[in-house]
Amino acid sequence: MPDGLMQLLDPEAIVLGSDASTNEEIIRILAGRLEMLGYVKSSYADAVVRRELTIPTGLPLERPDNVAVPHTDPKHVLKPGIAMGTLKQPVTFANMEDPDEMLPVGFVFLLAINDKDKQIEALQAVMAIIQNPQALDGLRSARTLEDVRAVLG
């Protein structure tokens, strides 16, 4: 597994087995962590929630628990970081490529990105996880930070 992800994934911004029941709820939980940790402005959460309504970020992986990568305009970001949430029960996100299609999502990577040239490795690391079914299965059963580290390297 590339090590770029753990560089930007803040251990304190990892939420495992969340009870959130809507995409807005899990976005606000994760955005709250990023704000508390100084990665994003207070405007970030609303901006992500609003953007998700028009430009959704659900990725169809042909699984019962797909992935979403919510994010928003760099102007709401103070420094680059990633928050990750796994859900006890999948919540609904619309498909990025086909916003009329609803997807059950079990994994949310909330991206705070402000410089595409410096954050390519982290983005690639996120994509590598998304494309690795065993890694997603490992994250789904992860209950501790150590479990997550074991999966993400």
Next chain:
Amino acid sequence: MSRQKTILFACGTGIATSTAVNVAVTEEMKKRGLTFNAQQAKATEVPGLADNVDFIVATTPISASVTKPVIKGLAFLTGIGKDKILDEIEAQLRK
């Protein structure tokens, strides 16, 4: 080969997923011996930029007013159906 072609990579913000797709396509096309100029933009900016590029690779829906070819890039994020999309991109680059 003819002049170097230009691909416009588009996504919602023009910074996150289009970057990942741009990097993935660049690497894969290099393996196939092909290079190209790359631009990135928000999906909403594509109609104003399309005239100056050869084709578009997008992870989000693109306005129907755009007449240049639009190739769906989501496969580079999900990994599903990636080879078929790479073949489509190669065909456009070799035109």
